[in-house]
Amino acid sequence: MRRVLVIGGGLAGLTAAIEAREAGAEVALLQAGQGVHHLFSGCIDLLAYPQPDGPAVENPLEAIARLAPEHPYAKIGGDAVVRAMVGFQRRVTEHGLTYLGDGRHQYRVLTAMGTLRLTGLTPLTMAVDPAQIDVVCSIGPYRNFSAGLVADGLSRLTKKNVRTLAFEVAQGELDAMGLAAKLAEPAESARFGDFLAREARGLTVAIPALLGLENAEEQKRSIESRFGGVLVEVPGLPPSIPGLRLMHALRRIALDRGVRIAQNVRAVGALDGGGVLRGVKVRVADLEREETADAVVLATGHLVTGGVVSTRGALREPVFDLPLSFPAGESFFRSRFLDRAGHPALSCGVIVDSSLRPLRDQSPVYENLFACGDILGGFDPYRERSGGGVALSTATVAGRLAAGVAR
Ligand SMILES: Cc1cc2nc3c(=O)[nH]c(=O)nc-3n(C[C@H](O)[C@H](O)[C@H](O)COP(=O)(O)OP(=O)(O)OC[C@H]3O[C@@H](n4cnc5c(N)ncnc54)[C@H](O)[C@@H]3O)c2cc1C
Known part of the structure; x- marks a missing residue:
């Protein structure tokens, strides 16, 4: 059986782990800390504001079809987004959570x-x-x-x-x-x-x-x-009960399907097999050990959860030192907190191909490493209101590809 290792226990990591497991792989998930779900409204945003100065879109799937090629949704295609949404709704319904929506219109939720x-x-x-x-x-x-x-x-x-x-x-x-x-x-x-x-x-x-x-x-x-x-x-201020409710359900689904979840385990480096990953080095408290796998999914989030870190004035991906898309000479943040254009640091992330494999000089860094969720470059989850949707749909694709089945 193919062994898949997922790094990160947020919306993307749990979804990728469940997908890989449903596709027949043996799956372990490593989680160093919390995801952002205790801050999360519980609503899954698909896409509301694709352009900084443009109007809100009323049909997310139609707008997704028109995104620039570097956007994660454009890499995986609209059909994959629909499949991810349907799979998500089916699973959480089994656990007593009903999510409404078909991607073709927006809901208006009171704040x-x-x-x-x-x-x-x-x-x-x-x-x-x-x-x-x-x-x-x-x-x-x-x-x-x-x-x-x-x-x-x-x-x-x-x-x-x-x-x-x-x-x-x-x-x-x-x-x-x-x-x-x-x-x-x-x-x-x-x-x-x-x-x-x-x-x-x-x-x-x-x-x-x-x-x-x-x-x-x-x-x-x-x-x-x-x-x-x-x-x-x-929905209101953190801790968000609907966000926690959703993550408890996904965690239960993952455990019921047989995913092994290891908490307080941090991935700290690659086990490099020369173009392929043999697995990752992990740290538990002060001890370092190795977790081997046939494929690895990176779902470590962004600045809030340590998927991207800022050291000596530069942004870095700390586990594999993957190249990040960051415009040369840009400062991380604009001077206005609520700038309509968003903040450059928040749309920076790993650059991937259409199979979600991180790239260096336009070639996959490892054949068997896939990335999903907030760690991806080419989009700004906050400005666009697309974080939950990108996490779900890229994780669905990454989980399946890591398990060795078609997307
Ligand atoms: C305040 C706030 C509110 C939001 N509200 C909404 C909303 O209402 N609707 C919506 O659709 N989107 C919302 N978003 C965006 C959305 O939450 C994210 O886009 C999405 O949850 C990202 O999921 P993720 O799994 O990629 O990352 P995360 O949820 O950040 O999870 C990353 C996980 O990786 C783990 N990790 C990191 N590094 C390592 C490591 N080295 N080893 C092991 N584990 C590691 C972390 O501990 C964490 O468990 C919000 C975001 C924020 C910050």
Whole structure:
């Protein structure tokens, strides 16, 4: 059986590991720390703003077909994006998470700032037309959500009078995780449903994204049945319960399929077999050892998670020292934080061929090394709003190719 080693346990790494396993490989995944999912809204952005000064796109798949050749989506093609989306939706549904979207239109999701964000795939718990929302309800004592701020923004956007409500779950300094766990208790869920039945019967009610880590959809249905209305989650500040919910599901899927996950293990260098990788050197605490494999998938993320590091004024890929696409003479960041053109450092990453193999001087560095997710160059996940979609779809291709099957 072909042995695949995946480096990184974020959205891309877990997806690549599951794909490789489903394609028949023996798979091990190394994870040095957290991915960015505790910061992540839970929505999978496909592509919203391909041009810095252009309008938002309403049909992501149509826009993906027009991207420049260096963009990761252009390297793998639109069909691969559709296959990745469908595979993702099928798997997470098995684990009680429904993601809606077909890539041909955008969802509008309400934010904790009272604005709307565009996204390609949305969790069922957020999939409500914001114009339908009648009430915004805070869940006390959660401090990272102001029902007033959200209702004001929504009233301005929808020209309707959106009311606020406040529900107290528990006393004390419970954080998002603690509150979600408390609200997931059947008695507390029922008390909340009865509160809404008194205060907002039959209405559409937005709450901070604090439904439970497990069974959020069941909890939503059970609360809705008590007040006869619709409950919608609003993603907000970290730690993000919907982001963690998604990653818990993917992790469970990977483990159920037989992926071996090794935590707190950092890949630190190549086992170079002359044009092919024999595996990687890894560090666990102070010990160094070797992990051998027939193919390796690099899914180490970007600056936030150490996939790209900045040393002595230069950006580097630290595991294989792969060349990065970085415009000569550019500074890393523009002076304005929210510059519409994005920041050069965030669109720099490894340069790959159409099989997602990192290149040096236009040739694959190793025949059996594949890269996916935020580590890739040629796109800016933040400015474009494409991070989740690129992670899912490039990981699907990388996982399959690493397992030795057609993309
Ligand atoms: C604040 C924030 C909010 C975002 N919100 C959204 C959103 O709402 N929707 C959306 O679609 N996208 C969003 N994105 C973008 C999206 O999260 C990323 O594009 C996507 O999750 C990248 O996944 P990844 O697996 O490539 O990287 P990551 O999630 O960064 O995972 C990288 C993994 O590699 C591990 N790692 C790194 N180096 C090593 C090593 N040497 N050895 C072993 N392991 C290693 C890390 O510990 C981590 O587990 C957001 C990003 C940020 C920063």
